[in-house]
Each structure stands twice: as structure tokens, then as C-alpha cells.
Amino acid sequence: xxxxxxxxxxxxxxxxxxxxxxxxxxxxxxxxxxxxxxxxxxxxxxxxxxxxxxxxxxxxxxxxxxxxxxxxxxxxxxxxxxxxxxxxxxxxxxxxxxxxxxxxxxxxxxxxxxxxxxxxxxxxxxxxxxxxxxxxxxxxxxxxxxxxxxxxxxxxxxxxxxxxxxxxxxxxxxxxxxxxxxxxxxxxxxxxxxxxxxxxxxxxxxxxxxxxxxxxxxxxxxxxxxxxxxxxxxxxxxxxxxxxxxxxxxxxxxxxxxxxxxxxxxxxxxxxxxxxxxxxxxxxxxxxxxxxxxxxxxxxxxxxxxxxxxxxxxxxxxxxxxxxxxxxxxxxxxxxxxxxxxxxxxxxxxxxxxxxxxxxxxxxxxxxxxxxxxxxxxxxxxxxxxxxxxx
Numbered sequence: 001x002x003x004x005x006x007x008x009x010x011x012x013x014x015x016x017x018x019x020x021x022x023x024x025x026x027x028x029x030x031x032x033x034x035x036x037x038x039x040x041x042x043x044x045x046x047x048x049x050x051x052x053x054x055x056x057x058x059x060x061x062x063x064x065x066x067x068x069x070x071x072x073x074x075x076x077x078x079x080x081x082x083x084x085x086x087x088x089x090x091x092x093x094x095x096x097x098x099x100x101x102x103x104x105x106x107x108x109x110x111x112x113x114x115x116x117x118x119x120x121x122x123x124x125x126x127x128x129x130x131x132x133x134x135x136x137x138x139x140x141x142x143x144x145x146x147x148x149x150x151x152x153x154x155x156x157x158x159x160x161x162x163x164x165x166x167x168x169x170x171x172x173x174x175x176x177x178x179x180x181x182x183x184x185x186x187x188x189x190x191x192x193x194x195x196x197x198x199x200x201x202x203x204x205x206x207x208x209x210x211x212x213x214x215x216x217x218x219x220x221x222x223x224x225x226x227x228x229x230x231x232x233x234x235x236x237x238x239x240x241x242x243x244x245x246x247x248x249x250x251x252x253x254x255x256x257x258x259x260x261x262x263x264x265x266x267x268x269x270x271x272x273x274x275x276x277x278x279x280x281x282x283x284x285x286x287x288x289x290x291x292x293x294x295x296x297x298x299x300x301x302x303x304x305x306x307x308x309x310x311x312x313x314x315x316x317x318x319x320x321x322x323x324x325x326x327x328x329x330x331x332x333x334x335x336x337x338x339x340x341x342x343x344x345x346x347x348x349x350x351x352x353x354x355x356x357x358x359x360x361x362x363x364x365x366x367x368x369x370x371x372x373x374x375x376x377x378x379x380x381x382x383x384x385x386x387x388x389x390x391x
Contacts, residue, residue, distance in 0.1 A: 035060060035101040037094070042105075046086050046112040046363070050079035053105055055096040060103075066092030068109065085364040086111040112363070114387040115149035117142055121381035121388065124372035125164035125171055127186040131372060131379060132171050133388065134161035141173060143189060146374045149388060155189040157182045165204040165211060167226045172211055174201050181213060183229055195229035197222040205244045205251060207273045212251055214241035221253060223276060235276035237269045243300075247293035247313040250279065254288040254300060268300055270316060282316045284309040290333045297354075299340065301333050306344070308357060322357040325350050334371035336378045343368030349380055349391070365389050 040052040053062070054077045062078045064070050067090060071079035080094055089110045096103045118135030125132040130152060131144040141161060143152045159175035159182065166172075170192065173182040179199055183192040198215025201222075205212050210232060211224045219240055223232040239255025246252075251271040266286055270279040288309075290301040297319065298311040306327045310319040324330075325344040332343035339360060340352040349368045351361040367383030377390040 035096060035098055035103040037096050037103045037105040039094075039105045039107065041107075043108045043110065044080070044082050045110045046082045046084070048082065050081050051107060052077060052079050053094055053096070055098075055103065058098070060096035060098045063095045063097070064092060065095070066090060066109070068092060070094070080107060082109050084362055112389055112391070114382065114385060114389045115144075116387050117144075117381070119386055120383045121386070122370055122383070123161055123164040123174075124370040124379055124381050124388070125166050126372045126374050126379075127166050127171060130186070131374065131388075132164055133370075133381065134164055134173060135386075136160060136162070136383075141171075141184065141189075144388075146377070146379075149390075153189055155184055155191065157184070157191070157194075159194075162201070163203045165206055167206045167211065170226070172204060174204050174213060176200055176202065179215075179217075181211070181224070181229075193229055195224060195231070197224070197231075198234060202242050203244050205246045207246045207251065210273065212244055212246075212271075212273075214244050214253060216240045216242060216256070221251075221271065221276070223273075233276050235271065235278075237271070237278065238281060239267060241269075242289040243291035245291040245293040245298065246273075247296075247298060250313070252291050252293060252298055252300075252313070254284075254291045255281070256287055256289050256303070268298070268311070280316060282311060282318075284311070285321070290330065292333060292335055294335045294354075299333070299335065299354075301330050301342070303331075304329050306330060306342075308340075308342075308352075310354070320357065324352055324357060324359065331367065331369040331383070332371050332381075334373065334378070336371070336373040341371060341378060343371070343380065347384065363391060 038054045059076045062073050067083045094105045117133045119137035122136045123134040133142045140154045140156045159178040161173040162176040163174035171184045180194050182194045197213045198220045199217030201213045202216045211226050213222045220234050222234045240257030241253045242256040243254040253269045255267045267281040269281050284300045287302045287304050288300050289303045292299045298313050300309045306323040306325045309321045328344040334341050347366045349363045366385040368380050369383045370381030372379045380389050
């Protein structure tokens with residue numbers, strides 16, 4: 001009997017078409033010629049990385065039904081970008097189209113959770129296993145489990161805390177109203193003592209052996225031996241010091257105030273840890289406050305107008321300067337996951353590309369002020385919301 005191969009081919013095509021899901025456009029047989037979508041995830045939380053969607057075979061046109069947006073509307077791939085904020089979990093549908101052929105992927109988008117903490121959290125620390133949170137109006141420090149922000153305990157310090165510094169074993173609180181610092185053992189929260197520093201301490205940094213504290217009220221930095229809190233020296237710096245950072249070799253101090261007569265405010269000062277010597281002042285513009293050392297680079301941010309300066313820590317030379325957040329005032333900053341993060345007035349966190357200071361993403365958080373990265377998530381303290389939000 002003679003068999004016409006053309007009829008067999010037609011029958012096979014009809015059979016394959018019958019296996020296609022009319023709603024999703026997916027091809028259960030996996031054979032070529034029918035449009036399918038592969039998604040890198042089927043659930044996403046506000047603030048997470050985008051979901052990548054790939055059409056096969058070839059290019060397609062993309063559309064979205066639901067909150068958020070797509071990175072592109074044509075091509076073989078696109079990315080679903082969640083909205084900045086969301087009140088309830090919602091489902092979104094991403095559709096790939098090529099002619100009359102369509103495929104759909106349904107993604108669940110979850111709101112970003114916030115966890116209540118003390119009153120106006122101004123400082124967050126991470127000791128490698130636990131989060132430590134200090135509220136501006138509290139006299140204690142809250143310890144949390146990072147996986148779910150469950151409370152593990154509270155440590156009374158009897159002072160309002162303005163900053164937290166971890167030395168690898170102990171968590172130190174900077175107490176602006178008491179002109180002191182308090183040493184807490186990270187393993188169990190035991191209070192190991194409170195030690196005097198200068199007038200109105202603002203921030204601290206650990207150099208591997210000693211703790212350094214900026215004293216804005218008397219324009220000095222204090223060096224304490226971390227092992228026992230003994231004061232090893234107090235050294236003058238210009239302009240009312242605020243933020244401080246250790247780059248692995250030297251310390252950098254932000255001199256916030258305007259220059260006094262013959263002074264050098266609106267600068268950062270490079271300080272040699274061995275003897276507190278001033279190695280030079282570098283002008284960075286008005287009101288520098290936050291300082292972060294990231295390898296061979298130093299980031300300095302003004303409290304006002306979103307001014308950001310990048311310096312080379314080896315030479316002190318200017319690498320770049322710019323403004324972020326349309327010149328909004330800054331309440332906090334950090335470096336995490338290869339990006340810069342800024343808390344802006346009145347209520348947003350922006351993620352910035354350090355290569356060119358371009359904005360990568362923005363998230364709505366009330367009064368963001370404090371940051372801590374636990375190796376997986378970035379935790380942000382909300383002054384106005386009395387809460388922590390992970391990104």
C-alpha cells in the first residue's frame with residue numbers, strides 16, 4: 001500500500017496543535033514551532049531583583065496586565081520590574097505574542113514586609129548572626145533574628161543611642177546625650193561597661209584594634225582600646241566631625257560644619273591610626289556627614305541637596321561628584337550588593353550605580369535613616385514608621 005507522507009505531516013501538525021493549552025499558550029509536548037515562556041521565578045517581592053522572562057522560539061511582543069512594568073516590549077527576553085510599593089499580594093500576567101500565537105506567565109507579587117521596632121530607629125548593626133536596633137527615643141537596644149526579625153532580647157544601656165559599631169566580638173553604642181560609648185558583648189548582650197569620650201559623639205569606626213569616635217561638640221576624635229575601653233588619645237579635626245570610616249589603612253572623618261576662621265570645614269580629614277596624625281584635608285562641599293570606605297574608594301555624602309563625592313583613598317583625589325534623588329536631603333547611606341543606597345527625605349530609598357551615580361531603583365519607605373546588610377538582605381530603619389524593612 002502506498003502512503004502519502006504529506007498526509008502524515010498534516011496529521012502530526014494537527015495533533016501537536018491539539019496539545020496546546022489555549023489559555024497559557026504553553027506547549028506541553030515541548031516540540032518547536034509553538035510559543036512558550038520561561039520565567040526565572042514565579043513569585044517576587046517588592047524590592048527583589050527583576051524576574052527575567054524568555055520567549056521560545058525567537059522574538060515576541062510583550063505586554064503586562066497588573067502593577068509594575070516591563071523592561072522592554074519586544075525581543076526574546078524582557079524583565080518584570082515590581083512596583084515600588086504594594087499593599088496586598090497580587091497576580092500579574094505577562095503575555096508574549098507572535099502573530100496569533102500567545103503565551104502567558106502568571107507571577108505573584110508580594111508586598112514588602114515591615115517589622116515594628118522601637119521609637120525612631122536611628123542605628124542598625126549586624127554582628128554576623130543577629131541584628132541590633134537602636135531607637136533615638138529608647139534607652140535600650142533591640143536584638144533581632146535576621147531570618148524573620150523575631151525579637152531575641154533587649155539590652156538596657158540607659159542612654160539614647162545614635163550609632164552602633166561592631167568590633168568583631170562586641171557591639172558598641174555611641175551615646176550622644178551622655179558623651180560616652182557602651183560596650184555590649186554580642187554573644188549574650190552583656191553590658192561590659194560605659195566609657196567617656198568627647199562632647200556630643202556622633203559616629204564610630206573600628207580599625208581592627210581600636211575604636212574611634214567623632215565628637216562633634218569639641219571638634220575631636222577619640223581613640224579607645226577596644227579590649228578594655230581605655231582612652232588612648234583625643235585628636236583635633238576641623239569643622240565639627242560627623243561620619244567616620246576605616247579604609248583598611250587610614251581613617252576618614254567628615255567635617256560637617258562650615259569652616260571656622262582659619263579652619264577647614266566642609267572637608268574630609270585623613271587620620272593615621274597609629275598616632276592620630278592629620279594626613280590632610282580634602283574639600284568635598286557643604287555639610288558632609290556620611291562616610292563609607294569601600295576598598296580603594298571613599299564615598300562622602302552631604303546631609304543636604306543629595307551631594308555625593310567619590311575619592312581615591314590612596315591619593316585623596318577626586319574620582320567623581322554628583323547629586324542623587326533630584327537633590328533631596330539625605331538621611332542615611334550604605335554600600336551593599338554592588339550598589340550605593342541612600343535614604344532620602346521625605347520617604348524613599350534609592351539604589352544607585354556607583355560607576356556613574358545613575359539611579360537603578362527607588363523604594364517608598366517612611367523616613368529611611370539607618371542601614372545594615374546581613375549578607376542577604378538590606379535592612380532599613382524607618383524613623384517615621386518605627387519599623388525595619390528588608391530589601
